[in-house]
Amino acid sequence: MSEEHLSADELGDRVWAVLAAAAEDRGQDVSELLVTLPWDDLVTVVLGIAGLSVGFMAGGVFPPPEAERARLAGYFRALVLERVAGREPDRGDG
Template structure:
């Protein structure tokens, strides 16, 4: 991590770079793009990329559509609960 904060334009560029590296399955490059960021900038990049995910999961709904966002949140929470339940199930129940 560094102490030097990025400008808003630089943060935007970093978000696009993370998306491009992820699209090409280059996790080492994503690591390099994130590891040097100060904590606040890292949070900004992760939040921005997550917002894109919310938009995609909402089917491209208007970002101001709170009902669409609530449906995405409910879907994601349901997935998390299911994943947790599967991990907590005794091994002999898996199949």
């Protein structure tokens, strides 16, 4: 991890570089692109990737309309709850 922060343009480049590496299933390259970032820059890159994902899931609209963002957020929350519930042991209330 480095203490040197990237510029906004460099962070944008890093977002696209991570996406390119992921598209080619190059996990080690993704790791290298992220491991050197200070925490604030890492959060910015992750948020950039997530924002692009939300935009694409909203039909390629950037930025997505607020109602679509709210719908997707609800969908993601429900998905997380479903996944967590699927891993919880049966409590056997009886």
